[in-house]
Amino acid sequence: MSEAASAGPSGAPDAPTIDPYRPQEIEPHWQAYWRERGTYEVDNDDPRPRSYVLCMYPYPSGAAHMGHVRNYTFGDLLTRYRTMQGEAVLSPMGFDSFGLPAENAAINTGVHPRTFTDERIEMLRSSITRIGGVYDWRREVRSHSPEYIHWSQWIFLKLFEAGLAYRKAAPVNWCPGCQTVLANEQVVDGRCERSGDAVERRDLEQHLAAAGAATAGPSWCCPPPTRCSSAVTTSAWRGAARR
Ligand SMILES: [Zn+2]
Numbered sequence: 001m002s003e004a005a006s007a008g009p010s011g012a013p014d015a016p017t018i019d020p021y022r023p024q025e026i027e028p029h030w031q032a033y034w035r036e037r038g039t040y041e042v043d044n045d046d047p048r049p050r051s052y053v054l055c056m057y058p059y060p061s062g063a064a065h066m067g068h069v070r071n072y073t074f075g076d077l078l079t080r081y082r083t084m085q086g087e088a089v090l091s092p093m094g095f096d097s098f099g100l101p102a103e104n105a106a107i108n109t110g111v112h113p114r115t116f117t118d119e120r121i122e123m124l125r126s127s128i129t130r131i132g133g134v135y136d137w138r139r140e141v142r143s144h145s146p147e148y149i150h151w152s153q154w155i156f157l158k159l160f161e162a163g164l165a166y167r168k169a170a171p172v173n174w175c176p177g178c179q180t181v182l183a184n185e186q187v188v189d190g191r192c193e194r195s196g197d198a199v200e201r202r203d204l205e206q207h208l209a210a211a212g213a214a215t216a217g218p219s220w221c222c223p224p225p226t227r228c229s230s231a232v233t234t235s236a237w238r239g240a241a242r243r
Helices: 023-037 066-084 100-109 113-130 146-161 211-216 234-241
Strands: 050-052 088-090 165-175 180-182 200-209
Touching (some): 066 088, 100 180, 146 165, 146 200
Parallel strands (some): 050 088
Antiparallel strands (some): 165 180, 165 200
16 A cells, blocks of 8 residues: 555545556566575575475476466475475476477577577576576586486496396387487377378387386486486386387
8 A cells, every 4th residue: 555545525535545566676676585595595404394396397498388387386386385384495496408309409400409408498497587486596407418417327327237227129109300219299190290200110229227117216218328318207107118
């Protein structure tokens, strides 16, 4: 309320006026406040009760779309609510950035996939920051970075040494146009959703993780250091197993 209600010319009290919500002023102000104070940064030795909120790490396809807004709003609400309850909420963010779209863009435009990917990460980071999402950005991971792939390969070797990763020919969806393997979700009516080429079934040599390992941790679709050497999620693994 900007002013106290007063009597108008008719003698009746005026309706109280309320300052309008001005997102261009109010939101950057508070976002800067949280950032400068590290409100949502959590150190490993934080004495508060511990809490962990992890949203899916997005594939960086560009600026956020409404699916991102919906997804990350839920996680943001949980992070803020638990923080206000006095917990140390670790809410990291990262990017599932090692993938087919960057390869296709590189083929089509001649732009290096790292350049293409890093630019789209900045677009997505800017969007989810502007909607007010709070994360401990000090803990960001990018699955296309050598530092990340180093640990993917280390975990793979541990699985391999334990006899939980093995090599075998297995059928995949192959797009002759993109020259890549496709997930089932990328095949629409027998055609590649990107290039429209008819998808072939091919047997490819690949590394597979034993079923016990798939439910306990990450699994791999191809051996490092080839293109698919990053870990896939358990749900993606189950999708692959249904092929
Ligand atoms: Zn294709």
